[in-house]
Amino acid sequence: xxxxxxxxxxxxxxxxxxxxxxxxxxxxxxxxxxxxxxxxxxxxxxxxxxxxxxxxxxxxxxxxxxxxxxxxxxxxxxxxxxxxxxxxxxxxxxxxxxxxxxxxxxxxxxxxxxxxxxxxxxxx
Amino acid sequence: xxxxxxxxxxxxxxxxxxxxxxxxxxxxxxxxxxxxxxxxxxxxxxxxxxxxxxxxxxxxxxxxxxxxxxxxxxxxxxxxxxxxxxxxxxxxxxxxxxxxxxxxxxxxxx
Numbered sequence: 448x449x450x451x452x453x454x455x456x457x458x459x460x461x462x463x464x465x466x467x468x469x470x471x472x473x474x475x476x477x478x479x480x481x482x483x484x485x486x487x488x489x490x491x492x493x494x495x496x497x498x499x500x501x502x503x504x505x506x507x508x509x510x511x512x513x514x515x516x517x518x519x520x521x522x523x524x525x526x527x528x529x530x531x532x533x534x535x536x537x538x539x540x541x542x543x544x545x546x547x548x549x550x551x552x553x554x555x556x557x558x559x560x561x562x563x564x565x566x567x568x569x570x571x
Numbered sequence: 572x573x574x575x576x577x578x579x580x581x582x583x584x585x586x587x588x589x590x591x592x593x594x595x596x597x598x599x600x601x602x603x604x605x606x607x608x609x610x611x612x613x614x615x616x617x618x619x620x621x622x623x624x625x626x627x628x629x630x631x632x633x634x635x636x637x638x639x640x641x642x643x644x645x646x647x648x649x650x651x652x653x654x655x656x657x658x659x660x661x662x663x664x665x666x667x668x669x670x671x672x673x674x675x676x677x678x679x680x681x
Contacts, residue, residue, distance in 0.1 A: 494672055
């Protein structure tokens with residue numbers, strides 16, 4: 448059974464750093480893209496970027512380029528989303544999601560499987 | 572403002588057929604496959620349709636997808652109360668070199 452398990456909720460202050468995780472199991476982790484998706488309170492889904500496990504090839508949305516870093520540790524089947532300096536506007540639910548199709552084509556099939564979400568609250 | 576445009580709301584009565592539209596451009600929907608997701612309140616999104624018109628295992632055949640030109644549609648037939656949810660379209664955008672989502676449509680079953 449394919450599963451994506453995300454790290455728990457976080458409460459942080461503005462300016463703090465944070466790294467949240469998404470561990471995959473039940474499939475060959477390195478051969479699928481993993482995406483990160485933001486959902487601000489009461490709002491829609493926003494694609495942040497994707498990473499390919501085998502070679503760490505990463506693509507970012509222009510809206511998030513330079514604001515976050517997406518990483519992967521294929522030895523433990525885990526993808527990460529990292530901030531160096533949080534803002535109150537980063538308060539949101541963050542989901543990871545695995546692509547539908549095996550292989551290195553980034554345009555193929557976002558979101559066959561989703562993590563449960565990690566709620567990040569940034570408040571002074 | 573989302574690159575893909577969806578109506579903010581849609582509604583129907585049980586048993587009815589409803590469609591939700593997703594309007595894009597030549598750099599996204601015209602040239603790439605479209606996915607649709609269902610998000611029930613308080614839960615993670617779930618893939619309903621991929622590759623424009625393919626259903627993952629377990630998704631009822633009441634859900635179907637199509638596209639024409641720069642627009643795509645999700646159709647739900649035999650509407651049920653449990654279909655009340657938010658629905659999102661998404662596709663790859665060749666100009667942005669990344670995925671884009673529609674703004675979402677809140678479906679109400681009257």
